[in-house]
Structure formats: structure tokens, C-alpha cells
Amino acid sequence: MDETRAQAYLQLIHTLLDCPNGDEPQILQDNSELLDRGFLEACELVAENLAQQGGDNGANFLRNLASQLAQFIESNDDPESENPQEYANFILELLQAEGDSNSDIKVIYPMLAERQHLLNARFAHILPQVAQNLIAEHPDAIEFIVAMIENLSIHINQFPRGNRSKNIEIAITGYQIVLNNREPGSEKYAQTQNNLAVTYSDRINGSRADNLEKAIEFYQAALTVRTLEDFPEKWAETQNNLAAAYSDRINGSRADNLEKAIEFYEAALTVYKLEDFPEKWATTQNNLANAYLYRINGSRADNLEKAIEFYEAALTVRTLEDFP
Template structure:
């Protein structure tokens, strides 16, 4: 299993998460009764983006429909957030739209992944390592996940592209600075090495084991029980496939 690193989210910790998201949706929708595209285009676009994030995270309602609504809101935001006028916000929304397409249930899966790759790649034209290192790393990791799940193209090459993206992300996602994101990317890199076609199979499995083991230094049972369990499962699979003694 691969892990997507988080972008913008609905942040409230107290209260029931599902109810908090419903309240966020209600308040963003209310804001749009004043923030019209004609009168307040920038505020309208930001609220459209925020609604997209809320629907992406929504727990209630039909999941497939929620993702469609998220895509619609992000797409609307991009009618104002152009690359020339608002490059940072454009890149943020491109990244959010890519994540929504990665999660999309409706439509053809192969095409959804291609769209996700295109939007992540577009975001990286603004989210450079020098200008926005943390956001660049997040988008690199998410691009790696998209390449790992890619249906079109050469499978071996897609895995190589995924490995390159994860490795790039880890130049910013260090264990000290971003332990959770570092662990997520280490797990993803382990998955890519375990499934790698090119290179020496035995060596690839050793690299996968090393990446999973590294991830577990941050993904502890107490702090991240679900991710700890998933990474333990991935590590067990790698040991099952191991060639070296």
C-alpha cells in the first residue's frame, strides 16, 4: 500500500470529524453568497478551492459523488487562479485537483491516473525545490504514487519514475524535519523497490526491506497504529519474497 502525503485539509481536532467537515462545507457555501466570481474573484476562487478540499475529505454522503464535486470546485477555482496571475495558488489547486483524480471512482481509471500525473507535473513547474521545498517534496511523493499505480505506458519505466520521485522527495523529507512524511515516503519507496522490474531482484528486495524498516522507526504502533500495521504487512511480504539469506 502506498501513502499520499497530505495537502490542505479541514484542520479541526475537537468534535466529530465528519460533523466538522459538514460545518466547513456549510460555511464555505454561505461565503459564496457574497463572494461571487464577478465581485470578489480571488476570494471566490479561494473558497471554491476550500470547498474542493472539504468535499475531498468528506466522510458523509456518497464518496464517488463527493470526489466529483471536489473536482468541479477545483476546476472552477482555476478559472481565476491562472498560472500567470496567481502562480502559487494555481499550483496549489493543480496539486489538489491531481489528488482528487488519483482518488476518483468514476470514469476510466487509466485516464484518471494520466490526469493526476499531468496535474502533479504542472504543479511542479511552480512548486520548485528552491522556491517551495516542502510543497515540492509533497508533490514529488504524490507523483510517485501516481506513477506506481499507472496503467498506461511501460510498467518497468513507470516504477523507475516512481522511485525517482520518491528519492527526490526524500532530499527534503528528512527524518528530523518531517518524520511522518519521511516515513510515508520511505514506505512508498519500499513498495516501489519490492515491485521493481529492472535491476537485480535480490538487491531490490533488500532495498525494499531497508525502506520499510526505516519507515517503522517513525511509524510506531502507539503513534500511527494503522500505518504501522500496513508497513509491517509490507515488510512481511518483502521478507516472504526475499532471496538472500
């Protein structure tokens, strides 16, 4: 998006955050020309920044607003005007490219950018049909097919352009297809559960509280396979992700959620040793510092001392020279 429009989005967001309760509908009506996919992306970016700074109320307001506006924008997109076969062909081309290029984003991203207008609800609706047809036609290649669908889902989820909320919904659909075609309890099954959890943590549509509960559920399910004994590094990764989800959690007691987050971060550090995983160690030290910064239980003075201690530990790796 151009810089002028981006600034207009931010100005509208700040106006909505600062206005008296009840004035929002009129403000939105007066600025209806700005209510598009770019505005939804701006809402999510500002919400993420607010959440990181402890502004949960503002973050939740923006996410709920974006969810409601997404439905409005979706209803005005008229996906019926697009040819379903065009979507099917596009999906097949993407899956072919995933396989041929060994899932190289230098190949996949330009394809997504060229036809990003097709990354919408219709794409998510047709993806399962294409997958079902491919599996029926090539029953001996199911593992390869679902692997390409998972790689495509990862790429669409991480694609920096288009409508963020729609990209996430497509990724969730793709991961569900993969999960339905993998052996429960397998290593790859747990991998997909973890991917689904990450995506639900970032989800814009739906209730933020419900999305985080689903993320926690998928992380915990992944940990039944990703055990400390069998997959220590994956176990630590999921512990760290679970800690982040509890740090953001809306349901339950805020104090209890932060205690669980601290517990999971500390668990991750039993694997993420400084000598073995210096960058991940430093990131987890920083995350743990954040948790202590906002901790409710215990002495406020002691919590701040611990936060400072963890931040300073992180800075032994995150130096100005290496990670400015």
C-alpha cells in the first residue's frame, strides 16, 4: 500500500481508539472509503504492537473490529463472479510449483503475488475439493500431496501481501486437510498440529479468546508426540509457543496464565542452552523477562528485578554488533 494511505489507516485507528464509546459507527461511516483489506491488515499490526505493550483492551477492540469488517468486506467481494475452475487450476499450479521447486519461496511468492486477488474464501472452499480429487486420482502419492498442501499453507500464511485474515483462513483449511490425511500420533501429525496452533494464535476472524484456546489445545496435543525424550528441540519449541499463547490468553485468570507462561518458558530453557542454541536461548530469556515484567503474583519489586536479569542475559547474545 502507498505511504499516504497507510498513514490514513493509522490515523483512523487512533481516532477509533481515542473516541468516546458509541462514536465508532459514525466514525467508520465517515471514513468508509478506507474500509478495505489494507485497513484490516493495519488493525492487526497495531493490535500486535498494543498486545506486546500490555494494551490488551485496545488490541482486542481492534481485532474484534477487524473480524466484523472482514465479514462486511467479504460479503461485498462477490466471489461468485470468479470462475471456480480458475481457482482449481491456480491451486494445482501452486502445488506443482511446490513440488518442482522444493518449496522455494522465490518461486511461490511471485505466483501468489500475481494472482493474490484469488486468495479469498472461494480459494479456501475449493482447496479441499482439489485435494480430494488429487488423492483419489493418486492414492499412492497421498503423503507427497499432503506435504505439498502443508508447504503451500505455510507459504500462504506467511505471504506478506493480500488480505491477512483471508490468507490465515486458507492456511487453516490447508492444515486441516493435512491433519485429516496423516496418521494420528505420528511425528508429522504433531508438526501439523503445531502449525495449526501457530495459525490460530495469529487468526483475525472469530473470537480472539476462542482462537487462543484452540491454539493452546493444538499445542498440547502436539506435545503428546513431541516429548522431551524423543524430540527435545521440537518439545522446547512447542513449550515456548505454548508459553506465548498463555501470555496472550484472555480466558481464565491473568495471574494464573502468566504463571503457566513462565513455567513453559523455563521448561524450554532446559533444552535451549546458551552453548547449544544461543539465539533461541536469548529469545526465550527475553520472553521470560516480558512475563516477569507483567507478572501479578509475587512481589512487584522482585518481579522487576528478575525481568531486568533476564533482559540483561538476553543482551549477552543480542549484541549491537550481531543483532542490531
